[in-house]
Amino acid sequence: MINGSPTRTSPLTIITSHVNADFDAMASMLAAQKLYPEARVVFPGSQERNLRNFFIQSMVYLFNIVELNRIDFAAVSRLVLVDTRRRNRIGDLARVLDNPDLEIHIYDHHPKNDDDIPAHKEFHMLTGATVTILSEILQKKMIPVSPEEATIMCLGIYEDTGSFSFPSTTENDFKAAAFFLSKGANLNVISSMITREFNPEQIGLLNDMIQTARHITVNGVDIVLTSVVTDNYFPDFSFLVQKMAKMENIDAIFALGLMENKVYVVARSRTDDVDVGDILDHLGGGGHPAAAAATIKGKTIAQAEQMLLEALHGKINPRRLARHLMSAPAIMAGPETTCGEARTLLNRYNINALLVGERAPGNDGFSGYITRQVIEKALFHDLDGISIGEYMSTEISHVKPDADIVEIQDKIIGNKQRILPVTEHGKVLGVITRTDLLNTLVQKSRLSSHEISAMNDHFSSKRLRMVLNFMRERLTDPIMQVLVQLGEVADHLNFNAFVVGGFVRDMFLYRDNEDIDVVVEGNGITFAKTFSRKYGTRTHTHQKFGTAVIIFPDGFKIDVASARMEYYQFPASLPVVEMSSIKMDMFRRDFTINTLAVQLNPNKFGRLIDFFSGQKDIKDKVLRVLHNLSFVEDPTRVFRALRFEQRFGFTIGKLTSSLIDNAVKMEFFKRLSGKRVYTELVLILKEENPAPTIMRLLDYDLLRVIHPRMKIEKDLKRLLDSAKKVVDWHDLLFIDETYERWTVYFMVLLRHCDLKTTHEICSHLTVAPRHAKMFTETRIGVGKQLMSLERRKRITHAEIFNLLKGFKTEVILYMMASTQSESAKKRISLYHTQLRNVTITITGKDLLAMGLKPGPLFSRTLQAVLDAKLNGQIKTREDEFTFIGKQLKDTDAKRPAGNRKPPGPGNGR
Structure with missing residues (x-):
């Protein structure tokens, strides 16, 4: 089909792809056509029957196609290549490359090679499909996509990612597919194209491929080779290779098919050891690491197989296994070895980590490891004589001798592990250190460019990723606006700004938290003042620590700090602060879950920084310290660990738990000031339900930190639960008053x-005087009132009122929580909800008007009125005057006749 014929003199833009084009190539050409609407598409044809039929029968009208033989090659001024960048992959159009002043634009997802066609504009990304790259450009330019176009483009993604199952699939492929679905892509059509039924001819050929398959080992990597011969060209050969790889669970397969006078090679791989695109490039073909193809002319199938074997041996690097990388024998020390002795061993053998275990006949296991960094910190804190078993890392992975570089890398880098034991049958054969791994990875001459790129991506992706869309989903518009403004101010000052800590942690925990902490790589005070000048806020600064608080007109606050590092001059001391970077700022924090940071600068807004695998620990619901001497340097972190554990429903990691036990055993808490302990204790008691955390303090014998003679009775759990019920009950009353529930x-x-x-x-604990009085004399003094409320069978409302009047809400609630008497609770509840609010309207002035003289009778009379009202004997103001009149008559009647006085002028009202 020809849509117009270009003239010989008209400049021409051509869009094309590789020969034997697949769905991704077709989809990419269609997407490119939308970017270059004046261009002509040269469809190179395809040997896939499904693709050809689908294209010819249904979707060809979408393309602005020109046939190859109608092109004036000399008129081509711009060549747009999609899904390829190789001269030998574009057939006859390669002649165009020699045109003078030819402009070349390339859109491709295949790994780069030295002999790639040079481009004036290049759009490259290691995605599962090339159309994924183009989809991002279409979205940015807001170019409309019809449902039919979206179907073709989405089909390209499904095919080239194996319906999102190939290892080359990326996050961007999912996003692109979602975009096309939002534009009306028809999944029924896509499914019918991707999922195919076997016909008898295909089944017969697949059976031949399985029967002729053989395994060979190339540099330690298992490869499957198979070959078939057919008289005629078989269009669905690659489909059968994909099916065979899936059915037989094959990691790497190369299939050769002699059809007519050509040998077709199709390869599939799901292992990083075999990059089939790179291998078949050696045979004049191409593809990507997971799927590739090549066509060999003028060779027999035996000759083609020999060429393939040469390429395999030349391209597949020897597998780097644990047995090849390890150092043996492992230097080990017993857990009873002191920190001072361990440093001697580290220096003697010039190593930076020491395996901890028992090396003896019949026992060659390990229990952990300890690093030079931990040892040096321990010695700095005068812990020379303490055994390394107290501070060793016990959460340690190990590998078998035949573990490959990927497993080794994941366990050392993923687990932040300095040393990796290599074991067999329960015995340690050797160890692999981070240095051993690094030396292997930097041997670039032995690694392909794709392998190095993939490793770099692996390292960086663990630390950096974009969470902008997640932020938009989780945060309110006003908060997002403030974060954007903070980033703009940072850019203006050439600072890097990050929102950090609990705000980011709670965002991933789906918990509301608008306490924003910002860390600036630069001067935090300058940053805060600049922000305030621009947006009309106030700033409160703390010069010593380089911190500031930004205060908005409505009272909203943002804490700003300069990125800093801290060190401790001795255990349990306050930290000394120095300026530093965001990484060092994160390293000074207490737990991995609090080390997440999101950058705010406009060009990197929404970039998550995770140096210490905090997001993984959030996902696993585990609480870990950043280093083994964390509780030595600051024992108050133990209280926070238990508080976070219960608040978030996490579990304290095994190593972190053992470090808490060590901190208690070594009595580091004695070095803490009472004020610091009190601060942490109050924070625990302010939790929504502090009872579980208090019981965890009891598990670690930490309540004695408050006082060594503090009595903890068996009924503590019941009392705490009772207090929770009482304060919850009070809060549900919605009484308009403040109280300190903690x-x-x-x-x-x-x-x-x-x-x-x-x-x-x-x-x-240096408790404030007003609280100290409540905790001492008042708390103990209410025992008498409580006993009276518990024991008396009958008691009037006035008596209840007089027993409890004057006590603060906190004391009243404590009394309710501490009694087991239901009648006493009801009486206290009655006082708190009703009786304490009862008042009388009559005053001293009214008594004077009634002829009474000031004196003890005044107070007795008013109290009698109040008691009567509490007991329900009177209700209105008239009742009060009537009651007083009766009281006065009764009193006067009891006097001798000579002492009686007539009522005063104010008698009655």
Whole structure:
């Protein structure tokens, strides 16, 4: 079909792809046509029957096609190549490459080679399909896509990614497919094209391929070779190779088919050891690492196989296995070895990590490892004589001798592990260090460019990825706007700005948190002041720590800090602060889940930075410290660990738990000031439900940190649960008053402490005087009132009121929580919800008007009125005056006759 005929003199733009084009090539040509609407498409044809039939019968009208023999090659001024960049892959159109002043644009997803066609404009990305690259451009340019066009483009993605199952599939492929689906792509059509039924001819040929298959080993890699011979060309050969690879669970397969006078080679791979695109490039073909094809002319199938074997041996690097990389024998130390002795071993053998275990006849296992960094920190804190078993990393992976480089890399890099034992039958054969791995990876002469690129992508993707869409989903528009403004100010100052810590953590936990902490690689105070000048906010600064608070007109606040590092001069001391980078700033933090950062600068807005696998720990719901001496340097982190564990429903990691045990055993908490302990304790008690965290403190014997003689009775769990019910009950009353619910829990903790012990606790923790009085005299003093409420069978409302009046809400709730008497709880509840609000309208002025003189009778009379109203004897103001009149008459009647006085002028009202 020809849509117009170009003249010889008209400049011409041609869009084409490789010979034997597949669905991705066709989809990419269609997408390119939308970017170059004036261009002509030269469809190179395809040997896939499905593709040819589908194209000819249904979708050809979408293309602005010109036949190859109608092209004036000399008039071609621009060549647009999609899904290829190789001269030998574009057939007769290769002649165009010699045109003077030819402009070449390339869109391709295949790995680059040295002999690629040079381009003036190149759009390259290692995606599963080339049309994925073009889809992003279409979206950015907002070029409309019809449902029919979307179907073809989406089909290209499905085919080249194996319906998203090939290892080459990327996140961008999924996004592109989603975009085309949103434009009306027809999945029924795509499914019918991708999923094909076998016919008898295909079944027969597939059976021949399976019968002739043989396994060969090339440089330690298992390869499957198969070959068939047919008199005529068989169009679905690649389809059968894909089916065979899936049916037989083959990692790498090369199929040769002699058809007519040509040998067709089709290859599939799902292992990084075999890049079939690179291998078949040696035979004049091409493709990508997971799928490729080549056509060999003028050779027998035996000759073609020999060429293939030469390419395999030349292109497949020897597998780098654990047995080849390990150092043997492993240098080991027993867990009882002291930190001082361990440093001697590290220096003696010039190593940076030491395997910890027992090397003895019949016992050659390991229990962990310890690094030079941990040892040096331990010695700095005067822990020379402490055994390394206390601070070794116990969460340690190991590999078998035949483990490949991918497994080794994942365990060392993925687990942040400095040393990797190689074991067999329970014995340690040797170890692989991070240095061993690094030396292997940097031997570029032994690695293909694709392999190096993939490794770089592997490392960087673990640390960096875009989460902009996720942020838009999770955050409110006002918050997003503020983050954007923060990034713009950072760019203006040539700073890097990041939102960090709990804000990012809670975003991934789907928890609301608008406490924004920003870290700036630069001067945080300068940044905050600049922001305030531009957006009309106030700034409060702290020069010593390089921090500032940005305060908005509505009271909203943002904490700003300069990226800094901290070090501790001795265990449990406050940190010394120095300026640093975002990575060092993250490293000073307590747990991996708090080390996530999102960059705010406009050109990198939404880039997640995860140096310490914090996102993985969030996903696994595990809490880990960043280094083994974390609790030595700051024991208060233990309290935070237990608080976060219960708040988020996480589990404390095995190593982190053992480090907590060590911190308790070594009594590092004694070095903490009482004020720091109190601060952490109050934060725990302010949790929505602090009871589980308190019980976890008990598990680690940490409540004695508050006071060594603090009595913890068996009923603590019941008291804490009772306090939770009481404060929840109070909150549901929606009483318009503020109270400190954490103090209720604190009094529950002190429930069995006498006055002397409580005074000592308050003094040690430096409790504020108003709280100290509540925790001591008031808390203990209410015991009498509580006993009266519990034991008296009958009690009037006035008596309840007089027992409880004057006590703060916190004390009232503590009394309710600490009693097991249901009648006492009801009486306290009655007071709190009704009786405490009862008042009388009559005043002292009214009593004066009634002729009473000021004195004890005043207060007795008012109290009598209040008691009567509490007990339901009077209700209205008239009732109050009537009650007082009766009281006065009764009192006067009891006096001797000579002392009686007539009622005053104000009698009655």
